[in-house]
Amino acid sequence: MSENIFESLIDTTKMQKKRSLWFNAWMRLKRNKRAMVGMVIVLFFILIAVFAPLIAPYHFDDQELDRAFQFPSKEHIMGTDNLGRDIFSRIIYGSRISLRLGIISVAISTGAGIVIGAISGFYGGKVDNVIMRVMDIFQSIPAMLLAITIAASLGPGMGNAMIAIGITRTPGTARLIRGMILSIREMEYVEAARAITASDFRIIFRHILPNTLSPILVNVTLGVAGAIITAAGLSFIGLGAQPPLPEWGAMIAGGRNYIQRYWHLVTFPGIAIMLVVTSLNLVGDGLRDALDPRMSR
Amino acid sequence: MSEEKTLSISDLVVEYHTDHGVVHAVNGVSLGLEARETLGLVGETGAGKTTIAMSILKILPTPPAKIVSGEVKFEGQDIMKMDSHDLRKVRGNKISMIFQDPMTALNPVFTIGEQIAEGIHLHQNLKKGDAEIKAMEMLEMVGIRRERFTDYPHQFSGGMKQRAIIAIALACNPKLLLADEPTTALDVTIQAQVLDLIGELKERLNTAMILITHDLGVVAKSCDKVAIIYAGQIFEYGTKFQVYAETRHPYTQGLFDSLPSINKEVPRLKPIPGLMPNPMDLPAGCPFHPRCPRAMAECSERAINPTDLGDGHWVRCINPIN
Amino acid sequence: MSTPLLEVKELSKYFETPYGLLHAVDHVNFKIDRGKTLGVVGESGCGKTTLGRTILHLLDSTRGKIFFEGEDITHVNRKRLKELRAQMQIIFQDPYSSLNPRMTISETIGEPLRLVKNLKGEELSREVRRLMDVVGLAQRFINTYPHELDGGRRQRIGIARALALNPKFIVCDEPVSALDVSIQAQVINLLLDLQDEWGLTYIFITHDLSVVRYLSDEICVMYLGQVVEKCDADELFRNPLHSYTQALLSAIPSPDIFDKTERVLLQGELASPVNPKPGCRFYPRCRNGCEDCLKPLELVEVSPGHHVACHRYSF
Numbered sequence: 001m002s003e004n005i006f007e008s009l010i011d012t013t014k015m016q017k018k019r020s021l022w023f024n025a026w027m028r029l030k031r032n033k034r035a036m037v038g039m040v041i042v043l044f045f046i047l048i049a050v051f052a053p054l055i056a057p058y059h060f061d062d063q064e065l066d067r068a069f070q071f072p073s074k075e076h077i078m079g080t081d082n083l084g085r086d087i088f089s090r091i092i093y094g095s096r097i098s099l100r101l102g103i104i105s106v107a108i109s110t111g112a113g114i115v116i117g118a119i120s121g122f123y124g125g126k127v128d129n130v131i132m133r134v135m136d137i138f139q140s141i142p143a144m145l146l147a148i149t150i151a152a153s154l155g156p157g158m159g160n161a162m163i164a165i166g167i168t169r170t171p172g173t174a175r176l177i178r179g180m181i182l183s184i185r186e187m188e189y190v191e192a193a194r195a196i197t198a199s200d201f202r203i204i205f206r207h208i209l210p211n212t213l214s215p216i217l218v219n220v221t222l223g224v225a226g227a228i229i230t231a232a233g234l235s236f237i238g239l240g241a242q243p244p245l246p247e248w249g250a251m252i253a254g255g256r257n258y259i260q261r262y263w264h265l266v267t268f269p270g271i272a273i274m275l276v277v278t279s280l281n282l283v284g285d286g287l288r289d290a291l292d293p294r295m296s297r
Numbered sequence: 298m299s300e301e302k303t304l305s306i307s308d309l310v311v312e313y314h315t316d317h318g319v320v321h322a323v324n325g326v327s328l329g330l331e332a333r334e335t336l337g338l339v340g341e342t343g344a345g346k347t348t349i350a351m352s353i354l355k356i357l358p359t360p361p362a363k364i365v366s367g368e369v370k371f372e373g374q375d376i377m378k379m380d381s382h383d384l385r386k387v388r389g390n391k392i393s394m395i396f397q398d399p400m401t402a403l404n405p406v407f408t409i410g411e412q413i414a415e416g417i418h419l420h421q422n423l424k425k426g427d428a429e430i431k432a433m434e435m436l437e438m439v440g441i442r443r444e445r446f447t448d449y450p451h452q453f454s455g456g457m458k459q460r461a462i463i464a465i466a467l468a469c470n471p472k473l474l475l476a477d478e479p480t481t482a483l484d485v486t487i488q489a490q491v492l493d494l495i496g497e498l499k500e501r502l503n504t505a506m507i508l509i510t511h512d513l514g515v516v517a518k519s520c521d522k523v524a525i526i527y528a529g530q531i532f533e534y535g536t537k538f539q540v541y542a543e544t545r546h547p548y549t550q551g552l553f554d555s556l557p558s559i560n561k562e563v564p565r566l567k568p569i570p571g572l573m574p575n576p577m578d579l580p581a582g583c584p585f586h587p588r589c590p591r592a593m594a595e596c597s598e599r600a601i602n603p604t605d606l607g608d609g610h611w612v613r614c615i616n617p618i619n
Numbered sequence: 620m621s622t623p624l625l626e627v628k629e630l631s632k633y634f635e636t637p638y639g640l641l642h643a644v645d646h647v648n649f650k651i652d653r654g655k656t657l658g659v660v661g662e663s664g665c666g667k668t669t670l671g672r673t674i675l676h677l678l679d680s681t682r683g684k685i686f687f688e689g690e691d692i693t694h695v696n697r698k699r700l701k702e703l704r705a706q707m708q709i710i711f712q713d714p715y716s717s718l719n720p721r722m723t724i725s726e727t728i729g730e731p732l733r734l735v736k737n738l739k740g741e742e743l744s745r746e747v748r749r750l751m752d753v754v755g756l757a758q759r760f761i762n763t764y765p766h767e768l769d770g771g772r773r774q775r776i777g778i779a780r781a782l783a784l785n786p787k788f789i790v791c792d793e794p795v796s797a798l799d800v801s802i803q804a805q806v807i808n809l810l811l812d813l814q815d816e817w818g819l820t821y822i823f824i825t826h827d828l829s830v831v832r833y834l835s836d837e838i839c840v841m842y843l844g845q846v847v848e849k850c851d852a853d854e855l856f857r858n859p860l861h862s863y864t865q866a867l868l869s870a871i872p873s874p875d876i877f878d879k880t881e882r883v884l885l886q887g888e889l890a891s892p893v894n895p896k897p898g899c900r901f902y903p904r905c906r907n908g909c910e911d912c913l914k915p916l917e918l919v920e921v922s923p924g925h926h927v928a929c930h931r932y933s934f
Contacts, residue, residue, distance in 0.1 A: 027316050188717035191677055192780065195709050196731035197701045210721040341799035342770070454889070484662035484826065486885045489870035493884060511800060514872030541876045555804035556874055557833035565811075566833070568804030572769060 025214070028290040035286020041279035049095040056089035060246040069262050079264040081255060087264065090246035091272050097247045098276065101162055101231040101240070102224040108166025109227075110220055113173025118204055120174065121181030132178070135171035143168050147230050151239040158247075161240040165227050176219055180212040214291035218284050225280035232273055248273050302370075303473055303505045304330040304353065309367030311348050311529075314360060318577040322348045324529035324584075326367075330473070330522075335499065335506045337516035337537075339552075340526035343573055346509045349526075350475045353507075354388055355379070372472065390420040393466040397478040399458035403450040409461045410436070410446035413468055420469045435464040439494060456487035460494065467498055474499065474506040480515065492519055513552060517541060525549045528574055528584035531603075535610035545606065545617040547591045583614070591616045622689040623650035624820045625674070625788060630683035632666075632673045639894035643669040645844035646683070648918070651837075653787075654814070656821040658835030658852065660828055660867070664889055666844040667824045671790040674822070675707055676700060687788070705735050708781035712793035714773035718765040724751070724776055725761045731783040750779040754809060771802035778809065788820045795830060807834065828871055832856055837924075840864050843892045843900040846918060850925040860927045862905045899929065907931060 029035055048055060064084040072079045078087040120131040138146065147168045154160035184190065185208065193207050232249025234240035241247030243254070248269040255265025306328040313320035323345045330336055340346045351357045353369055355376055369376040371392060379387070396402045403412060413432035417423055423431065433443050439460040450458060459479065466474060476495065480488040496519050499506055508520055516523055516537070523540040525533040525548065533546040544550050551569035571588040574580055580587055586596035593616050603611045632644040643666040651657045659667045672678045674685055676695075684693045692703060711717035718727055728747045732738045738746055748758060754775040765773055774794060781789055791810065795803040807830065813819055825831050831838055831852070838855045840848040840863065848861040859865045869883040887904045898913040899905070905912065911930040918928045 024316075031316075188711040188713055189719045191672075192709065192711060192717055192777070193719075193730070194677060195675060195704060196780065196784065197704045197734055198730070202734075206722075207719050211719070213721075341801065484889075485828075485870040486662060486866055489872070489882060489884055492872070493882075512872065513800075513874040517874050517876045518872040537876055541874070552800055553874065555801045557804075557807065557829045558873075558875070566804040566808055568808060569801040570805075572771065572802070573799075 025287075025290045029286055032286040032289060034282050035290070038279035038282030038286065041275055042283055045095050045099065045276055045279075048092055049099050052092050052096055056086075056092040058086040058089040060090045060093035061085065061244045062089070069258070071262075072264060078268045079262070081251070081265050082258060082262075085246075087251075087268050090251060091248070091268055094246040094248045094251065094269065094272065095276075097158070097241055097245060098228050098231065098273070099224075101158065101165070101247070102228040105162040105165035105227045105231070106169065106220055106223040108162065109169035109173050109223065110216065112166070112170045114177055114209070114216070116170065117174040117177025118181060118209065121178035122185060122200070122204055122208070124182075128178070131174075135174055138168075138171040139175075144230065144233060147234060148237070148239065151234050156239050156242060158241050158245070161231055161234045164234070164239075165230050168230070169223055169227065173216075173219060173223070176215060177212060180215060181208055184208050184211050214287075218288045218291065221280055221284035221287055225277040225284065228273065228277055228280075302329045303332045303334075303372060304328070304507075305368075305370045306349070306353070307368045307370075309349065309352060309369065310365040311345070311352055311357065311367075312363050312365055314363055320576045321579055322362075322529050322576060323352070324579075326526075326529070326531055328524065328531070328534075330505050330507065332472070333499075333503050333505055334522060335496075335508060335520045336522045336524060337520035338507055338509045338524050338526060339511065339513060339516055341511055341573060343576060344526045345529040345576075346526055347477055348529075350394065350477055350507065350509055353473075353475060354392060354394060355384055356388070386420075389416050389471075390469045391471055392473045392475065393469070393471040394475040394477065395459075395462055395466050395479045398482055399455055399462055400482070402462050403458055405450050408447050408449055409441075409453065413461065413465050416465055417468050432464075432468065435468050436461070438467075438498065439464045440490075456483055456491060459483060459487075459491050463491070463495060463498070467502060467504070470502055471504055474504050475509070476506060477509045478511070479508070481510070481512070488515075495519070513541075513556065525552070528576065528579055530584065530613060532585070532614070533612045534603075535606075535608075539606075539608070539610040543610070543619075545610075545612040545619065546614050547589050547616075547618060548585050550618060551588075551590075591618070621653075623686075624653045624688060625822075626650045626686040627674065628684045628686070630670070630673065630685060631681045632669050632678060633681045636893055638891075641893045642666075642844045642895055643892065644673060645895075647839075647841075647846055649837075649839060649846070649849065651788075651820055651822065653820055654818050655836045656814070656823050656834055658831035658838040659822060659824045659841060660826065660831050660838060661841035662826055662867075662889065664843070664892065665841040666892070667841050668792055670841070671709065671792050671822060671824050675709055675790055676703075677709070701735070705784040706786050707788045707790070708784065708786040709790045709792060710774075710777050710781050710794045712796055714770045714777060714797055715765075717777050718773055720765055723762050723764055724756070724768075727765075727776055728779045728783060731780060735784055746783075750783055753782065753813070754779045769802075770798050771805060774798060774806055775809070778806075778813075782813070782817070785817075786819070789822075791821050791823045793825050796825065796827060803830075810834070828868060840867065843890065843895065845900060845928065846926075847901065847929070848925075848927045849918065850927075854925055858925075860921065860925070860932060861901075861929050862907050863901045866904075 062085060066084065067080055068082055068084040070076055070080040076086050076088065078091065081087055116131060120128045147164045150164035150167055151161050154163060190203060190207050193203050231240050235247045235249035236253040241250050243250065251269040252266045259266050306326060309323050309326045311323040313322055326349060338346050338349065348357065352364060353376065364377065371387065410429060410432055413435055414428040417431050418425060418428040433446055436446060437443055441457060441460055453461060479495065480491050483491060492515065508516065510516060520537055523535065523537050524531045525540065525546065527548050533540055533549045540549060544553065554567040555569060557566060569588055574584050580597065582597040582599055583601045586592040589596065595615060601613050601615055603613045605611045628648055630644060630647045634641040634643055647670060649657060659670060661667045669678065673680050680693060684691055686692065687703065695703065725744065725747045728750050729743050732743055732746050751758060751761065756772060756775050756779065760768065795806050798806060811834065814821065823831060823834050835852045838850065838852050839846045840861065842863050848864045855864065859868055866883045866885045885904050890900065890903055897915045899916055902908045902912040916928055916930055918926045919932060920926050921932045
């Protein structure tokens with residue numbers, strides 16, 4: 001109630017300056033300290049991923065067995081693993097793999113989710129019913145189990161892991177988009193578009209989907225975090241990235257046999273996963289608040 | 298002042314501090330309300346009507362809202378200086394509020410009866426059972442059958458929801474009722490029923506009321522005094538007769554001229570030119586002067602103070618009509 | 620006599636609901652002559668909005684016929700529908716939800732021009748500017764987004780969009796209900812000026828009787844999907860016959876403080892339009908009801924041009 005009045009007050013004031021919706025959202029996001037911390041960390045990891053070869057002191061697969069299991073030192077700030085590889089370098093290279101895994105699998109699920117959700121939501125009726133029941137079946141299987149099943153049947157490997165995670169995440173995204181479209185479809189501007197002879201295609205892509213962008217963006221950010229965790233899990237049980245690739249989950253898997261004596265083999269990749277995932281979640285939550293001010297405060 | 302007024306507001310100034318600047322929502326409003334009196338607070342969107350009502354209950358969201366100055370005295374006590382404990386004793390008990398949208402003002406997971414009884418139980422130290430009996434009486438008083446006591450809000454139509462909200466608001470015999478556009482969301486025939494009901498109950502319970510509305514017709518039907526508000530200032534104040542029949546402020550006149558009438562044939566409506574000013578950047582002097590047909594040079598040069606026209610009628614204009 | 624611009628015969632629109640058939644629009648008949656305005660008045664849920672949408676084929680009709688310039692357009696193919704849509708437009712109630720928040724003013728007004736008239740580039744932008752001029756929008760808003768504008772200006776954008784295709788006929792669905800009084804008068808005057816200049820024909824749907832009197836030549840009063848009274852605008856206000864019309868008229872709070880007319884307060888609220896019983900739908904709330912009211916009834920002409928659906932007037 002109070003928020004409405006407040007918004008309407010601001011509303012009448014926006015006449016002079018041209019400010020896009022995104023600019024306003026950015027202003028709100030900037031005030032959210034937690035989201036900004038998250039964003040800084042995420043950007044930090046992205047930079048690390050991009051400039052990995054310049055930052056890393058060693059190559060991720062430089063093995064020197066005579067210096068295996070070294071504890072953190074000046075030379076190897078995070079120590080070395082069972083094959084004498086520099087853990088710091090591997091984590092730096094690993095950020096490339098984890099981020100890529102997360103982003104590509106979410107790209108798959110978002111793309112598929114938009115198409116499926118848009119068809120389902122816009123046309124409704126039988127089409128909607130069939131599609132949504134199939135999605136129900138997918139969603140009734142625990143996500144991790146489904147990912148494992150798909151990844152196992154496709155065979156181990158990065159590419160297959162991305163596909164498996166992508167498929168696993170699709171039903172949730174499709175459902176989100178469908179819900180959005182169901183509500184936007186009833187808006188008068190969609191009716192207005194129909195009255196001026198816009199085609200279904202144009203209505204979906206020009207009038208409906210652009211208005212679902214903000215929740216999609218939130219979903220993507222949170223999704224990347226989830227996908228990174230799932231990918232780490234798959235790698236941990238040997239279905240994701242294959243040795244010697246320094247995927248963080250795979251690094252934990254490789255180090256778990258030595259955990260009692262050499263804690264640093266699993267701790268640093270664990271921290272890396274935690275940092276990236278937490279920061280992405282913070283950014284995602286912040287975006288949600290910033291893009292839809294009515295939901296927060 | 299010999300007699301204590303139910304409510305007296307003096308020089309209230311409220312701002313909203315936003316990313317884009319400072320919104321001057323209420324700019325020096327002074328009002329008095331005698332016991333049992335009904336005041337119509339009339340203004341357009343963004344005039345600051347609701348902000349005034351929320352200041353009276355001290356329920357403004359702070360931040361962004363900021364009460365810069367002013368006093369709100371309820372039965373002689375300054376609400377602005379009350380702590381949360383005292384406020385709770387006043388809100389919903391001695392002052393209660395009816396909101397515009399009956400659809401969202403009720404909690405969907407409690408029955409209508411529970412929601413009416415809750416306030417009685419909290420404020421009047423009645424046992425649950427006694428509170429429920431009182432709640433049933435309230436329900437009948439607003440014209441809803443006793444059997445509907447255990448119904449949930451979704452089983453009620455819009456008009457009945459608003460009746461239930463009125464029952465909640467009046468359950469504790471408040472001294473002051475703030476009704477914020479109570480009938481705007483309702484159909485005309487239902488609006489007529491609800492207005493009649495509010496008027497009748499107000500009489501019976503000796504409640505004073507501030508009726509916030511944009512509808513001059515609603516005010517004509519149910520108010521004693523009228524305050525016309527624009528850009529956070531009261532432009533004209535007086536009895537209904539004074540404001541309607543002896544209109545002095547050009548803005549008030551503009552509002553009347555904008556209304557299509559069902560009784561008279563008007564060849565063409567005379568709208569007020571222009572738009573509401575930006576409350577972040579109000580024009581200097583009288584905020585209405587850019588739209589005013591009677592504006593003079595002086596209007597933009599200095600702040601305009603109210604002029605007393607006698608008999609409690611006053612106008613904030615240096616070039617009033619007549 | 621020339622053919623009316625629009626005529627509907629026995630037009631009905633029913634919706635399937637889990638509880639039964641909802642009679643949103645039930646056997647509605649009327650004609651509108653070129654350049655005239657038909658006011659459609661009723662409270663929420665009386666089917667007035669559905670009526671407008673059905674005429675424009677935004678909803679499919681269940682029964683009845685629609686004629687536009689004498690042509691039966693009840694069932695037309697896609698191509699003809701596209702041509703017809705250029706001539707029949709709609710202005711919406713809510714200036715907030717009727718504009719796509721992600722499109723600038725010029726994109727919104729330009730969309731019909733691009734889709735139907737295939738205008739591009741300079742020509743398109745010239746036409747957009749001309750339309751903005753027509754509805755009184757300053758050129759400086761051309762690249763703003765709807766959320767930066769107030770309700771009155773947004774409503775002008777909606778009007779410009781409807782005018783873009785040079786329509787002959789516009790359904791105005793409560794176009795001023797969401798606006799402030801002073802802005803409302805501006806928009807009403809704009810609609811009247813446009814009617815004069817462009818020779819437009821309107822259906823003006825509203826719940827506000829004072830607005831409808833000011834704008835309409837003829838008025839239909841609807842109750843639960845049916846037309847209960849239909850006549851000349853002045854006649855309706857001078858001599859309302861149906862009990863519902865009388866109640867509706869007296870319920871309007873008049874800003875005239877000397878107006879001491881006795882108010883007729885209606886008892887109860889709207890009944891459900893799902894599976895209505897035959898007979899008068901207003902009967903449960905009517906103060907003049909009798910047993911006859913449960914029999915089926917029709918709209919009858921009681922005096923020239925004055926139609927009413929009430930047993931008290933059917934002899």
